[in-house]
Amino acid sequence: MNNNENTQVQSTLKDVFKDDFYIGAALSLNQISGNEPNALALVEKQFNSITPENILKWEEIHPEPNKYNFEPADRYVAFGQKNKMFVVGHTLVWFYQTPDWVFQDESGKPLDREALLKRMKEHIFTVMGRYKGRIHGWDVVNEAIMADGSFRKCKWLDIIGEDYILKAFEYARQADPGAQLYYNEYDLVKQPKCEAVIRLIRDLQSKGVRIDGIGIQGHWFLDYPSIEELETSILSLSKLGVKLMVTEMDIGVLPFYPVDSKLVDLSSFDPEMQKKHNPYPDGLPDSVQKDLANRYAELFSLFHKHRDKFSRVTFWAVHDGQSWRSYMPISGRADYPMLFDRDCKPKPAFYAVCRTANA
Numbered sequence: 001m002n003n004n005e006n007t008q009v010q011s012t013l014k015d016v017f018k019d020d021f022y023i024g025a026a027l028s029l030n031q032i033s034g035n036e037p038n039a040l041a042l043v044e045k046q047f048n049s050i051t052p053e054n055i056l057k058w059e060e061i062h063p064e065p066n067k068y069n070f071e072p073a074d075r076y077v078a079f080g081q082k083n084k085m086f087v088v089g090h091t092l093v094w095f096y097q098t099p100d101w102v103f104q105d106e107s108g109k110p111l112d113r114e115a116l117l118k119r120m121k122e123h124i125f126t127v128m129g130r131y132k133g134r135i136h137g138w139d140v141v142n143e144a145i146m147a148d149g150s151f152r153k154c155k156w157l158d159i160i161g162e163d164y165i166l167k168a169f170e171y172a173r174q175a176d177p178g179a180q181l182y183y184n185e186y187d188l189v190k191q192p193k194c195e196a197v198i199r200l201i202r203d204l205q206s207k208g209v210r211i212d213g214i215g216i217q218g219h220w221f222l223d224y225p226s227i228e229e230l231e232t233s234i235l236s237l238s239k240l241g242v243k244l245m246v247t248e249m250d251i252g253v254l255p256f257y258p259v260d261s262k263l264v265d266l267s268s269f270d271p272e273m274q275k276k277h278n279p280y281p282d283g284l285p286d287s288v289q290k291d292l293a294n295r296y297a298e299l300f301s302l303f304h305k306h307r308d309k310f311s312r313v314t315f316w317a318v319h320d321g322q323s324w325r326s327y328m329p330i331s332g333r334a335d336y337p338m339l340f341d342r343d344c345k346p347k348p349a350f351y352a353v354c355r356t357a358n359a
């Protein structure tokens with residue numbers, strides 16, 4: 001560590017960006033359960049917002065009809081309250097990590113529209129209701145639009161129709177009128193997708209549905225997306241008059257592999273392909289460490305430039321060892337997408353990000 005970094009180690013993300021936006025981290029069940037004290041201490045020191053990686057997803061909190069598993073979520077919310085953080089709920093209505101029973105009756109037959117709406121409402125009222133006033137913002141609907149701009153084909157759409165999104169926001173507003181409500185999406189730099197999301201939000205707004213923010217997920221790479229295309233999408237989305245957030249930021253340093261591909265294990269590849277897709281099993285070379293720092297710096301410079309439009313930037317893990325990037329869509333790899341390494345130590349990217357706040 002050079003002197004420069006030594007002095008800057010005193011900086012914390014939440015302090016350097018305190019006049020700009022919240023800085024958040026996604027917490028794993030392990031962390032929420034108290035099994036990673038170092039990571040939790042880092043969260044307390046560096047971040048002023050939290051999102052749960054999985055424990056509020058339907059399959060986790062509502063695994064069976066009439067059975068809710070609130071214990072981890074109670075702990076999560078208590079941690080945020082204790083530390084006076086902006087606490088995020090993720091996520092209420094999504095095509096993924098939602099059990100099949102949700103869409104079926106007791107005999108396994110598909111529900112009709114009314115029955116599924118009832119179930120959606122009951123879930124939203126129960127989960128949001130329990131944390132009313134304590135979870136401050138919710139990803140109400142996650143990933144409803146495809147890359148070509150069409151609605152994602154899923155059971156919510158099949159059974160309810162396109163207004164399942166409107167209904168989810170209506171129920172959420174009723175369940176906790178004080179909470180911020182968001183639409184969350186990935187690949188918003190893809191123009192047809194971005195335009196479709198804008199149409200969707202405008203349509204909801206014209207029907208009197210209030211949406212408070214758009215979550216730009218931010219599962220990016222060293223060379224994708226370009227700063228220009230990202231800035232174009234930020235400018236277009238900001239015209240909706242809602243706050244923007246980067247909700248799931250991580251920068252994969254491994255070769256591009258589409259995040260929505262089918263899950264595979266690295267061991268199913270031949271040796272050459274294994275090497276190609278897992279080039280740094282024993283640690284990140286300095287040169288790539290530098291590339292990562294530069295990439296984070298250019299992205300944060302962009303967010304800082306547009307700080308009037310952003311309310312939060314959340315990282316999709318606390319440290320490298322937690323990141324889903326090492327096990328999805330290819331499991332068995334070693335990725336290095338975060339600002340803190342597997343020992344929770346700041347990487348060059350951390351210092352690079354802090355510097356952008358004062359530039």
Ligand code: GLA
Binds near residue numbers: 142186324
């Ligand atoms: C999406 C979801 C997150 C998480 C990531 C990676 O972005 O919104 O909850 O599941 O995929 O797994």
